[in-house]
Amino acid sequence: MKLYGLKTCDTCRKALKHFPNAEFKDVRADGLPEAVLNAAHEAFGAALLNTRSATWRGLDEEERAGDPVELIARHPALMKRPLIEAQGKLYLGWTPEVQAALAG
Template identity: 60%
Template sequence: MIIYGLKTCDTCRKARRALPSAAFADVRDDGVPSAVLQRAIARFGDALINRRSTTWRELSEAERALPVEALISAHPTVMKRPLIDDGEGLHLGWDPQTKAALGV
């Protein structure tokens, strides 16, 4: 299991504490592997973008119009998080539905 998120994100910290055996990848340092990003886009589409983030608010209109993959590749902190790959599927966020799916 791999958690993609930010070291400084409180929600990601909660997920990491609840899933201590999961590996963690900081998207700011490591990015999101292309294959994982493609699967996430196929599963979540535009919901993968956190439009409430500081990063999103600082983007120009031209940058906001970029395709999801290009936008996240250029600005990984605009991705909603955490993105959790449990080996069988992807989960976005740390809500009760994600917790139930992961058995937490």
């Protein structure tokens, strides 16, 4: 299992606490592999962008209208977190639904 997020993100910390053996990748420090980013965008579309983040609020309208994949590649903190890769499947966020899917 791989968990992509930010080491300073409380939600990522909660997920890591639940899965202490997961391989954690800090997207700000390590980046997000292009193949994973493209697969996540294909799976989650616009939901992949965290439009409530301080990073998003700091972008101008022209940047916000850009390609979401390029935006996340340039500004990894724009990705909704955590992005979890488990058994060949991607999960976004740490919702009760994601927790139940990963528990079973």
